[in-house]
Amino acid sequence: MSNQREPVPHRIAVLTCGHMGQADNWAIRHGGQTGIRLMENAATAVCDVTLARFPGVRVVHVLCGPGNNGGDGFAAARLLKEVGCDVRVWSLGEPRPESDAALAKAACSARFRPVADFTPEDGDVVIDALFGAGLTRRLPDVAIKALEKAVAARCRIIAVDLPSGVNGDSGINLGGAVGADETVTFFRKKPGHLLLPGRNLCGAITIADIGIPSRFFDIEKPMLFENGPDLWQKTFPRAKEDQHKYSRGHVAVFSGPRYATGAARLSAMAAQRAGAGAVTILGDAAALDIHAAHVTSIMLRETSHDDGLDELLRLKRCGACVLGPGFGNEGRARRLALGVLGEPPVLVLDADGITAFSDAPSELFEAARKPGQSRLILTPHAGEFARLFPDLADNGQLSKLGKALKAAERSSAVVVYKGSDTVIASPDGCAAINVNGTPSLATAGSGDVLAGLVAGFVCQGMPLWEAACAAVWVHGEAGRAAGGHAVAEDLVDVLRPFTRISSWRAA
Ligand SMILES: NC(=O)C1=CN([C@@H]2O[C@H](COP(=O)(O)OP(=O)(O)OC[C@H]3O[C@@H](n4cnc5c(N)ncnc54)[C@H](O)[C@@H]3O)[C@@H](O)[C@H]2O)[C@@H](O)CC1
Ligand SMILES: [K+]
Numbered sequence: 001m002s003n004q005r006e007p008v009p010h011r012i013a014v015l016t017c018g019h020m021g022q023a024d025n026w027a028i029r030h031g032g033q034t035g036i037r038l039m040e041n042a043a044t045a046v047c048d049v050t051l052a053r054f055p056g057v058r059v060v061h062v063l064c065g066p067g068n069n070g071g072d073g074f075a076a077a078r079l080l081k082e083v084g085c086d087v088r089v090w091s092l093g094e095p096r097p098e099s100d101a102a103l104a105k106a107a108c109s110a111r112f113r114p115v116a117d118f119t120p121e122d123g124d125v126v127i128d129a130l131f132g133a134g135l136t137r138r139l140p141d142v143a144i145k146a147l148e149k150a151v152a153a154r155c156r157i158i159a160v161d162l163p164s165g166v167n168g169d170s171g172i173n174l175g176g177a178v179g180a181d182e183t184v185t186f187f188r189k190k191p192g193h194l195l196l197p198g199r200n201l202c203g204a205i206t207i208a209d210i211g212i213p214s215r216f217f218d219i220e221k222p223m224l225f226e227n228g229p230d231l232w233q234k235t236f237p238r239a240k241e242d243q244h245k246y247s248r249g250h251v252a253v254f255s256g257p258r259y260a261t262g263a264a265r266l267s268a269m270a271a272q273r274a275g276a277g278a279v280t281i282l283g284d285a286a287a288l289d290i291h292a293a294h295v296t297s298i299m300l301r302e303t304s305h306d307d308g309l310d311e312l313l314r315l316k317r318c319g320a321c322v323l324g325p326g327f328g329n330e331g332r333a334r335r336l337a338l339g340v341l342g343e344p345p346v347l348v349l350d351a352d353g354i355t356a357f358s359d360a361p362s363e364l365f366e367a368a369r370k371p372g373q374s375r376l377i378l379t380p381h382a383g384e385f386a387r388l389f390p391d392l393a394d395n396g397q398l399s400k401l402g403k404a405l406k407a408a409e410r411s412s413a414v415v416v417y418k419g420s421d422t423v424i425a426s427p428d429g430c431a432a433i434n435v436n437g438t439p440s441l442a443t444a445g446s447g448d449v450l451a452g453l454v455a456g457f458v459c460q461g462m463p464l465w466e467a468a469c470a471a472v473w474v475h476g477e478a479g480r481a482a483g484g485h486a487v488a489e490d491l492v493d494v495l496r497p498f499t500r501i502s503s504w505r506a507a
Contacts (some may be wrong), residue, residue: 031213091114255348
């Protein structure tokens with residue numbers, strides 16, 4: 001995490017598999033741990049979850065791979081045997097001699113049978129300890145067949161660290177992963193627990209303390225987080241006694257033309273609900289006539305004589321503006337965006353505003369590249385992301401997280417890479433993965449609401465990345481509250497409780 005940021009509780013940190021390896025090594029070198037002790041602790045957690053989830057379980061199958069994930073499995077098998085379970089261990093390959101996994105295997109008195117012979121019975125409990133953080137390619141066929149047998153027999157599956165086959169850094173199914181009922185992971189979540197499809201394959205996730213001291217984070221500052229109020233509540237806007245409407249913050253939204261005004265209105269209403277004290281829609285006379293028939297407390301300002309930059313700059317204390325929802329005219333969007341980036345208001349560029357730079361994204365990135373804090377927030381969905389960052393979108397080696405981080409670095413913008421697993425990345429290398437999104441957010445106008453929320457939080461003084469993270473989370477909560485078949489107007493209607501700290505603390 002960068003030094004300028006408010007400290008974040010490290011319990012919501014997410015570790016890449018590489019960082020997790022560093023944490024293991026650090027705990028062994030400096031934290032008074034041994035590898036085998038960490039493994040025993042991991043196995044104890046797996047055993048505890050198994051017994052808690054399936055009290056009275058008799059037959060437990062443990063599928064053990066050749067690495068340390070398998071080592072956790074051997075150690076868990078021993079512990080489950082000690083408490084009287086009928087444990088059947090099916091192994092794939094031999095652990096490296098003298099490794100922790102080899103020690104764990106040696107200490108386990110169960111009979112080891114080849115995983116190819118695995119024969120579960122209906123409803124048995126299976127511990128999947130085939131592969132964890134070390135998997136980088138498709139599962140071996142024999143492992144895939146074993147997991148398929150477990151599914152066919154309707155076994156209850158507990159995955160150790162990750163469902164085997166899921167890449168811990170990207171959440172991608174490398175081939176052969178099946179859904180677990182429970183996943184027990186260690187120390188902190190990995191990106192693969194949060195990114196799709198990994199998240200959906202994990203089932204319920206338990207994070208077990210395996211004895212890695214949390215002072216590890218004094219040395220390795222966390223840069224990656226699961227999104228939620230803990231990440232940004234210190235900078236979340238709070239009502240103050242002496243506020244007036246402009247000191248609370250003023251948002252401007254650029255309107256589309258006469259027959260495309262709704263998107264700007266959704267953004268404007270969301271900015272109000274985020275707590276902006278004043279919101280102005282800027283548009284031509286024909287568009288404003290339509291807005292005037294719909295809005296009451298939102299102000300309207302005509303932009304007849306130029307692109308609208310002059311009118312924007314004349315607005316009192318405008319801290320953020322939204323450009324793109326329903327906007328249309330690409331040439332004007334480009335001119336306006338480049339103009340705004342030379343001025344104080346933060347620019348939230350969405351939808352048509354992003355598409356306007358498809359042919360020359362570097363023009364936008366150059367304009368955004370300034371010393372100090374970023375002044376640009378981009379909110380692309382996958383299609384728009386591919387228009388601005390085609391090479392990143394096509395790069396099969398990069399996870400969604402990796403793509404968002406590289407995009408943020410390149411564009412000097414906070415990038416909100418939307419989807420069911422929205423990633424919010426900052427140019428300084430911090431990123432958050434959001435998990436409270438729901439299918440009900442996949443509706444026309446939902447993105448306009450999100451852009452308005454982002455601007456609404458920014459105009460009240462939240463730092464840009466934190467504002468974007470807060471907006472994505474609030475948007476997700478609203479989606480849940482609005483329920484199935486919600487339309488974007490419903491999202492605006494249910495926003496209010498989630499934009500006040502007192503309400504979401506109680507929730
Ligand atoms: N001291 C530690 O490092 C700890 C590790 N832990 C466990 O260790 C796991 C990571 O262990 P490893 O790094 O050994 O990784 P894995 O156990 O996931 O597997 C890696 C092994 O499998 C091989 N392999 C990878 N992909 C393969 C494929 N497709 N086909 C055949 N072989 C393949 C690798 O060459 C390596 O030998 C974690 O997921 C966690 O379960 C825990 O015990 C906590 C402590
Ligand atoms: K596993």
